[in-house]
Amino acid sequence: xxxxxxxxxxxxxxxxxxxxxxxxxxxxxxxxxxxxxxxxxxxxxxxxxxxxxxxxxxxxxxxxxxxxxxxxxxxxxxxxxxxxxxxxxxxxxxxxxxxxxxxxxxxxxxxxxxxxxxxxxxxxxxxxxxxxxxxxxxxxxxxxxxxxxxxxxxxxxxxxxxxxxxxxxxxxxxxxxxxxxxxxxxxxxxxxxxxxxxxxxxxxxxxxxxxxxxxxxxxxxxxxxxxxxxxxxxxxxxxxxxxxxxxxxxxxxxxxxxxxxxxxxxxxxxxxxxxxxxxxxxxxxxxxxxxxxxxxxxxxxxxxxxxxxxxxxxxxxxxxxxxxxxxxxxxxxxxxxxxxxxxxxxxxxxxxxxxxxxxxxxxxxxxxxxxxxxxxxxxxxxxxxxx
Numbered sequence: 105x106x107x108x109x110x111x112x113x114x115x116x117x118x119x120x121x122x123x124x125x126x127x128x129x130x131x132x133x134x135x136x137x138x139x140x141x142x143x144x145x146x147x148x149x150x151x152x153x154x155x156x157x158x159x160x161x162x163x164x165x166x167x168x169x170x171x172x173x174x175x176x177x178x179x180x181x182x183x184x185x186x187x188x189x190x191x192x193x194x195x196x197x198x199x200x201x202x203x204x205x206x207x208x209x210x211x212x213x214x215x216x217x218x219x220x221x222x223x224x225x226x227x228x229x230x231x232x233x234x235x236x237x238x239x240x241x242x243x244x245x246x247x248x249x250x251x252x253x254x255x256x257x258x259x260x261x262x263x264x265x266x267x268x269x270x271x272x273x274x275x276x277x278x279x280x281x282x283x284x285x286x287x288x289x290x291x292x293x294x295x296x297x298x299x300x301x302x303x304x305x306x307x308x309x310x311x312x313x314x315x316x317x318x319x320x321x322x323x324x325x326x327x328x329x330x331x332x333x334x335x336x337x338x339x340x341x342x343x344x345x346x347x348x349x350x351x352x353x354x355x356x357x358x359x360x361x362x363x364x365x366x367x368x369x370x371x372x373x374x375x376x377x378x379x380x381x382x383x384x385x386x387x388x389x390x391x392x393x394x395x396x397x398x399x400x401x402x403x404x405x406x407x408x409x410x411x412x413x414x415x416x417x418x419x420x421x422x423x424x425x426x427x428x429x430x431x432x433x434x435x436x437x438x439x440x441x442x443x444x445x446x447x448x449x450x451x452x453x454x455x456x457x458x459x460x461x462x463x464x465x466x467x468x469x470x471x472x473x474x475x476x477x478x479x480x481x482x483x484x485x486x487x488x489x490x491x
Contacts, residue, residue, distance in 0.1 A: 204274035205343040207329060211275055216241060217325075217345070219260050221275045222268040223248060224320060224350040227370070227379030229473055232455040233321040233345055235328070240382045240459045243365055247380035276329070277346040283338040285318070286311055293432040293453075297410040298422055306430030306453075311335050314431070319344040320472050322456060351476045354378045358486040359399075359449075359477075361385060361467055363392050366459045368449070368467060368477075381477070382459030384452075384468040385489075392467075392489055393444045399485040400441040402478045405429040406450075431471075438474040440481060449487075450474055 211218055217235035224230065228248040231240040246258040252267050289307050294300050308314040312335055316323045321344070326335075329343045356370035356378055363385050370379040386392035408427035412418035427433060436451015451471035452458060458470055469477070 301425035306432040
C-alpha cells in the first residue's frame with residue numbers, strides 16, 4: 105500500500121529538482137502523469153510526494169530498485185509511460201522570441217561552445233555545456249557523424265561543420281531572469297545520506313546552479329558569459345546558450361545503452377540513431393546489466409531510499425532512510441524504471457561527472473536529458489544494454 109510523505113509545499117514548488125554529489129539507483133517517484141503528461145521542466149518542477157518503495161510496475165510489484173554511485177535509491181511505483189508506438193506530445197506554450205546576444209557576434213565559427221550547442225539541439229548531447237573540448241564532446245561528434253553518414257573521426261572537420269551549420273539559429277541568446285528563476289530556497293546540501301534525510305527537500309545550493317542547469321551549462325560558463333550580471337535579481341538580462349530545441353526529442357522505437365562509448369542512443373525501428381547522450385554506467389562491483397530489458401514507467405521528483413546494507417563503505421551507524429526530493433537528490437529529478445529489478449535510468453546532482461565516472465549499475469544522465477527522455481519513452485519500450 106502506498107504511503108504519502110508530506111514535504112513543505114514551498115520547498116516542493118520552489119526547488120527545480122536536480123541532484124548533486126551522491127547518485128544511487130533506488131528511489132521513490134512522485135505520482136506524476138508519466139511520460140505523456142506535462143512533465144516538470146528544470147525551471148518548473150511539479151509538487152513532490154513520496155511513494156512507498158515498489159518495483160516500478162504500474163499498480164503492482166514491490167521491491168527496491170538497485171544501487172548507483174554508492175547510494176541506493178529507487179522509485180516506488182512509477183506511473184506507466186505512455187502506451188503505443190510513440191509517446192503522446194504535451195501541448196507546449198508558444199516559445200518566447202529568440203534574440204541573439206551581443207556575444208554571438210564574437211563567438212568563433214569553430215569554437216567548442218558553438219559545436220556543443222548545435223549538437224545539443226541536434227539531439228547528440230555533449231552533456232554539460234562548458235565551452236571546452238573533451239571526451240563527451242568527441243563522443244557526441246562521433247555519434248553525430250555516424251548518424252549523418254560522415255567519416256567517424258570524433259573531430260570537428262569541415263564536413264561535420266557543414267552539417268551542423270544547417271541549423272542557423274543563434275548559439276547565444278538574451279534571457280531575462282524571472283521571479284521564479286531567482287526564487288529559493290537555496291542552501292548547502294549535506295554529503296551524507298543520514299544528514300540529507302533530516303531535511304524536507306534538497307534544493308539548489310545557489311541561484312547560479314539553478315540557472316546553469318536550466319540552460320544545460322556549467323556554472324563556470326554562466327559566470328564567464330555574465331561576469332557582471334546580478335543573477336539574484338529578477339529582470340536581469342543575461343546571455344545563455346540557446347538549447348530549448350534540444351528538449352523536444354524524436355520518439356524512438358528503442359533505447360540502446362552502449363557501455364564502451366558511455367552513451368545512451370535513441371534508435372528508430374530500422375536501427376537508425378536519432379539521438380545520443382552521455383551516460384555513466386556501472387562499475388566492477390555493480391556492472392551494467394548487459395541484456396535486453398523494457399521500460400516499465402516514469403517517475404519524477406523522486407524520494408531516494410537509502411539502505412546502508414546495499415552500499416559499500418556506508419557508515420556502521422547508518423540506517424535505512426528516505427532522502428527527500430530536490431535538485432540535489434542523489435538520483436536526480438527523473439527516474440525511468442526498467443524491467444531489470446533495482447535498475448533505472450535517472451538524473452544526477454553532478455552533471456559535470458556524467459560519462460566520466462563510475463556508477464553502481466544504473467544509467468545516469470544529466471537531469472535535463474533524463475527529463476527530455478522521459479517525455480518520449482513508452483511502456484514496454486525495449487532497452488538494450490551492450491558492451
